Structure formats: C-alpha cells, structure tokens
Amino acid sequence: MAFEKSEVLEIIKENKAGLTRELKEKAAAQREAVFGNSVYVRGLIEFTNYCKNNCRYCGIRCGNTKVNRYRLTKEEILDCCRMGAELGFNTYVLQGGEDPKISDREVCDIVYSIKSEFPDCAVTLSIGEREKDVYKAFFEAGADRYLLRHETANDSHYGRLHPKEMSLSHRKKCLYDLRNIGFQVGAGFMVGSPYQTDENLAEDIMFLQELHPHMVGIGPFVPHKDTEFKDFPQGSLNMTLVMLCITRLALPKVLLPATTALGTISPTGREEGILCGANVVMPNLSPIGVRHDYSLYDGKICMGDEAAECISCLGRRVESIGCKLDFSRGDSPEIKTKKA
Ligand code: 5AD
Numbered sequence: 290m291a292f293e294k295s296e297v298l299e300i301i302k303e304n305k306a307g308l309t310r311e312l313k314e315k316a317a318a319q320r321e322a323v324f325g326n327s328v329y330v331r332g333l334i335e336f337t338n339y340c341k342n343n344c345r346y347c348g349i350r351c352g353n354t355k356v357n358r359y360r361l362t363k364e365e366i367l368d369c370c371r372m373g374a375e376l377g378f379n380t381y382v383l384q385g386g387e388d389p390k391i392s393d394r395e396v397c398d399i400v401y402s403i404k405s406e407f408p409d410c411a412v413t414l415s416i417g418e419r420e421k422d423v424y425k426a427f428f429e430a431g432a433d434r435y436l437l438r439h440e441t442a443n444d445s446h447y448g449r450l451h452p453k454e455m456s457l458s459h460r461k462k463c464l465y466d467l468r469n470i471g472f473q474v475g476a477g478f479m480v481g482s483p484y485q486t487d488e489n490l491a492e493d494i495m496f497l498q499e500l501h502p503h504m505v506g507i508g509p510f511v512p513h514k515d516t517e518f519k520d521f522p523q524g525s526l527n528m529t530l531v532m533l534c535i536t537r538l539a540l541p542k543v544l545l546p547a548t549t550a551l552g553t554i555s556p557t558g559r560e561e562g563i564l565c566g567a568n569v570v571m572p573n574l575s576p577i578g579v580r581h582d583y584s585l586y587d588g589k590i591c592m593g594d595e596a597a598e599c600i601s602c603l604g605r606r607v608e609s610i611g612c613k614l615d616f617s618r619g620d621s622p623e624i625k626t627k628k629a
C-alpha cells in the first residue's frame with residue numbers, strides 16, 4: 290500500500306498517544322500474509338569499532354577518545370561464523386565503522402573466505418559509504434546484502450545530525466549504487482533523533498517508498514554519554530512501533546528487524562516489534578570480550594537473550610508470541626538468489 294505523505298502524518302497523529310489496535314493488527318497480518326510465522330535469524334559480527342566518521346549521535350564516532358578501539362582479524366571473524374554455524378545460522382552480518390585501516394581488498398578477502406567455508410550462507414555488509422567500484426568488488430567477492438541506513442531523508446535534518454563532510458545526497462547515491470549492482474539493500478532511520486519532526490518521519494516513509502529497499506532498519510535514538518546529544522531524550526517505544534507498522538504496510542515484503550536498540554529501551558521491545566510487523570532478529574555473535582566496546586549508544590544490550598549463545602532463550606520468547614525462529618538464509622522475497 291503506497292502512502293501519501295499526508296496519510297503518514299495522519300497515522301502518526303492518530304497513534305501518537307498510543308498505538309491503536311487497528312494499526313498493530315494490520316501490520317501483523319501483513320507480516321503473516323507474506324512470511325507466515327517465520328522470524329529470520331542473522332548473526333551480527335561487529336568486527337571493527339574504528340570509524341573515520343564523526344556522526345554526532347554515535348558513540349564510536351572518531352571524535353570520541355574514550356572508546357577502547359578494536360579490530361577483529363579475519364581468523365577471529367571466521368571463528369564467529371563457525372560458532373554461528375554450530376548454532377544453525379545461515380546469515381552473517383559484518384558490521385563496522387568506516388575503518389580506514391581495513392582495505393577494500395581485505396574486506397573482499399574476508400567475504401570470500403566466509404563464502405568458501407560456508408557456501409550456502411548469506412553475507413551482509415554494513416560498513417558505510419564507498420565508491421561504486423568498491424561496492425562492486427564486494428559483490429563480486431560474494432557479499433549478498435548491504436545495510437546502509439539513510440538516517441533521515443530530510444536534508445536539513447541530516448545536516449544537524451552529521452558533520453558537514455557528510456551529505457544525504459551521497460548517502461542516497463550509495464544506496465542506489467548498491468541496488469543497481471544487485472545487492473539486497475537495507476536503508477533505515479532512527480526514531481526520536483534530535484530535532485526530528487513528525488514531518489521528517491513521514492519523509493522517511495516517502496523515501497523508503499521511492500527506494501523500495503529489501504530491508505529497513507528502524508530503532509529508537511538512544512543518547513550516548515560521550516556525544517553532544519547526551520542530554521537529548523531517547524526515542525519513544527511507541528513511536529518506534531508506529532513507524533515499524535507503517536513501514537510494514539508501505540513495503541509488505543520488506544525484511545524488518547526488531548532492532549537491538551528497541552530491545553535496549555524496553556525488555557520486551559523486540560517481541561513488541563515483531564507484533565508490529567518486524568520479522569528479523571540479529572543476535573550478537575561478536576567475541577564476548579569486545580561486545581561492550583561496540584557501544585553506539587548507552588546501555589546497548591549485548592549479553593543475555595540477545596546474545597547468540599542464548600539463541601534458545603530468544604527462540605522461546607519468539608514462540609511465546611506465536612512465531613518461530615527461521616534459520617534459513619531468509620532472502621528477500623523480491624529477488625532471485627544469486628544461485629537460482
Ligand atoms: N542511537 C540509536 N541508534 C544509533 N546508531 C548510531 N548511533 C545511535 C544512537 N545513539 C545507529 C545508526 C547507524 C547504526 C549502525 O546504528 O542508525 O546507522
């Protein structure tokens with residue numbers, strides 16, 4: 290269902306004080322109609338927290354000197370995948386800052402090595418903005434999917450969240466390059482980020498309808514103590530759920546994670562996300578020793594049920610709301626897989 294901007298604003302207004310049962314049920318029904326009761330599992334490997342960017346909201350931005358920086362070796366990354374494979378995972382998400390010390394060739398080598406050892410798995414990269422040729426090399430090395438949140442689809446809002454070297458237009462160019470190369474592409478945004486208006490959220494939906502990505506990552510903004518946004522309030526659980534519902538209805542076949550940030554602001558956040566149309570969970574597969582250092586925002590959950598080691602606890606939680614973890618690759622229903 291394609292929405293007009295005015296319709297999105299209307300839904301936001303109607304659900305601001307509390308998500309209506311009607312919206313929630315519509316979103317859940319849409320998820321079920323496309324995916325049944327499957328919730329796909331991705332293993333998240335946070336392989337470097339070095340970053341050359343200085344996004345004003347982000348705890349691992351280069352300007353934060355208090356971060357204990359780390360970078361995993363290829364062998365350490367492969368060990369994470371091996372642990373994931375033992376747990377039954379078939380998708381690995383390699384996420385990291387824009388680390389200038391990891392060359393494009395090294396990224397290709399890491400992807401190639403994972404695909405050689407686990408030929409049936411899907412590899413998702415989430416390592417920021419690159420030139421089109423570089424994205425192409427990543428794809429040729431075997432990467433299947435790429436996550437790059439647009440963060441906000443409004444130019445001036447983008448400018449308030451990022452240093453002047455970064456631009457929304459370049460971000461969008463990257464997203465279109467990725468999709469033209471053949472990646473399954475993920476965009477996304479934070480809910481309740483500083484200076485965000487309802488109008489901005491409606492613009493995010495308009496942009497998603499235009500790009501039509503295969504995946505959309507939506508989580509609440511959560512302040513980080515070592516950023517200039519430390520005193521801004523965190524995004525609301527309710528509004529994050531509303532945006533998940535609208536996204537599910539706008540893009541019925543989208544892969545929509547119940548994000549870690551959602552699980553961080555509420556102990557039942559991820560279950561509520563699934564009940565509002567989300568159909569992906571991404572347990573943390575990073576080595577336990579580095580998990581606390583990948584701190585994008587305060588209080589980020591990375592142990593307990595959200596950790597890969599506790600996948601059976603997560604499975605029980607998902608079953609308690611009538612769904613089931615699905616360990617298959619979980620490709621977008623809108624593409625043919627590379628092998629097909
Ligand atoms: N709160 C919530 N999400 C954040 N991200 C970065 N910093 C924060 C924060 N303070 C998100 C961004 C980025 C993703 C990797 O993490 O949307 O794209």
Ligand code: FES
Binds near residue numbers: 386
């Ligand atoms: Fe840009 Fe972390 S520095 S999201």
